[in-house]
Amino acid sequence: MATAEWKMAELGARSGVPVATIKFYQRENLLPSGERTGPNQALYGEAHLGRIRLIRALIEVGGLSIVAARQVLEAIDSERPLQETFEIAQHSVSEAIDPETLTTDALTHVDALMSGWHVSADNPGRLAAARVYDTFTGVGQVDAAGWFRRYAAAALLAAEADIDELDARAERAAKAEIVVVGTVLGDTLFSGLRRAAQEHVSALRYATPPAAEV
Template structure:
């Protein structure tokens, strides 16, 4: 297909496609003349992946470039995970995170095979430090329950990857799951919060009439 058809099928403007080509996010088509090229369904798929990374995942062009380069490489899946995690994570200087907060994260993830500079470990410790500073770190197992939920989500992520037979599909799922999974879980968490708060606090609910039942965990 020509670029105009690629634009129609993918719902991406021609100018945007040309930008992705210049930035080497999208592989070039097969040249048929100095000013013409043919594109395939693989280009349509890549365009949809690019839009997902940029528009939904919130990556910058440079971050998306690093992620896609890793996806197109022969790196082991664990290394691709690292690239994707770095792309979606704020850079945090380990020295800036209080040792007590890091110890709390290590306590609730005891037994996990995690590197000291894992961006999630540092980010979680930074959040815990902030919660402690404002007096909102619950002693009723809030962090521990989050850790348990995170482990379930990670198992779901890896089960999804393991179900895919080919290496290319596995690598793409690593990228998509890491970048878009955060947005998916955030959306489902907010949905669940409305559901549970309605069950507990709306007039007529059992928790509304019995405040002890409505305590936060």
């Protein structure tokens, strides 16, 4: 693609990321080294700039840790089947949950929501949902079955949109990147849109008189 043409100072200036931080990302194997032209000289180009933007998106917007970001970047770079890249992305954004800490009640209720779905027992999302169920009841909330069911319907819509977007890309590299970016940024996007929608729905529902008072 583009040839490497800048030194690190310019890469820092173009990306807006401090040079010390770029060096840190290289040490952490998030960012490959530049094109070497001597023992202490190297050049960087558009590819590096794009990678830095991706790293920042994962970390700042998606909230990934350095370790999780490294895992998904490695998955993008690898030639693994797309399915595996998807799994790695899912595991990286989900914290590990020990199924032992969940009640069977929670798993039963969550599985009921997903009846008809093809989901493996160790899907991290299934465990995360069950944990929310336990937390919700542990905090004294009851009768939220309807809430959970409607969230499952919304999640299905989003997942279909995700997969359609994936289908729209042709090459493996593009697919792998959108799998990762979509998985990571999708959570952030949805939570933002939900907050906006909440304001809208509650405004509709509890409409204040025309001369609104705050």
